Amino acid sequence: MNKSKMLTLAAITACLLGTVAAVAHADVLDDITKAKSIRIATDLAIPPSGMMDASMKPIGSDVETAQLLAKDWGLKLEFVQTTGATRIPNLQTGKADIAISTLSVTPDRAKVIDFSRPYAVLESVIGGRKDVPVHSIDDLKGRTVCVTRGTTQDVELTKISRDKGFELARYDDDATDVTAAVSGQCDLIATSLTIVNQITKKAPDHPFEKKVVLNVFDLAIGVKKGEPQLLARLNGWIDANLKNGKLNTIYKKYHGNDLPPQMR
Incomplete structure (x- = not known):
């Protein structure tokens, strides 16, 4: 086999391996769409962002943000109860699809998960x-x-x-x-x-x-690394709901003040 044919065969092999790897990679947005359901990690013990009312129903600013997202996307919502220490592990292990849980954007966290655009502040x-x-x-x-x-x-x-x-x-x-x-x-x-x-x-x-x-x-939605499609769709949703005022309405309802003007 001459050198040219060997290079061609190597290129084809690399392409095939890349295709197999792409197929093997589970795309979270595709999984969400197929399941018609989204699992959102939310701390339900951190009022007023997440808490339980007298009838043990989840309420709070993060809860309503998650509910609005699920409604807009036409999905069933499943809350994955979490704490401050388990929010990121829940994403990394696939226990939750995203995290909406007073998750502040920091350089250290950005090394291990991806963040959407800010939807609120802390x-x-x-x-x-x-x-x-x-x-x-x-x-x-x-x-x-x-x-x-x-x-x-x-x-x-x-x-x-x-x-x-x-x-x-x-x-x-x-x-x-x-x-x-x-x-x-x-x-x-x-x-x-x-x-x-x-x-x-x-x-x-x-x-x-x-x-x-x-x-x-800044508070943002947490996403497992390597999910560009999901991240892009979340960013579009946040932009739209900051523009129409819905995210500000939720924030003001529970925190008593508006989001910063530059966000709105």
Whole structure:
């Protein structure tokens, strides 16, 4: 066999292998379309984004966002209950198709999953009782800050806690973290501003307030790496529902204020 024929055969073989690999790769959007159902990972213990009402029905801003998506796409919705620490593993293992669960966009997370365009925002803060004299990170020295395991607040504060001389008390989910604050087990909590406000509503005799702003994060829909078709369709859906105001209406209903003007 001459060199030219060998090169041609190699090219054909490579093409065939590439075709087989493409067929073998499961496209999540195709799977969703065929099943006529979408599995969305959502934390139902992080009010007001996700929670259960008195009749044990899921409600909240992320819940309604997921419901709107399923309705617009004509799909049956299946919630995959998750926590801060399991949102990304649920995507990587195929337990959920997407995650709509106060998932803030960070460089570290972008290495392991893909993000849609932002659909909402989250102000990450350290909150505390009004009588606690904390106004900066340096004021945390010798104190303990409650935090939910696996959240951006946990990751950020873990990096600086030793140098700044404070401790972290980790809880497995936001509901337990909030209960600790409401019951007086901790007087400082690193979480979203929305949750700090929820603590005050639950314990008006011991109101919490924003002490330190850590970051303002974009919230986006999480998608497993390598799903460009699904990501493109999600981005189109987000653009349309920011433009028509539906996503802003959901956010304002539960968080009390509009999305930033640049998003709307």
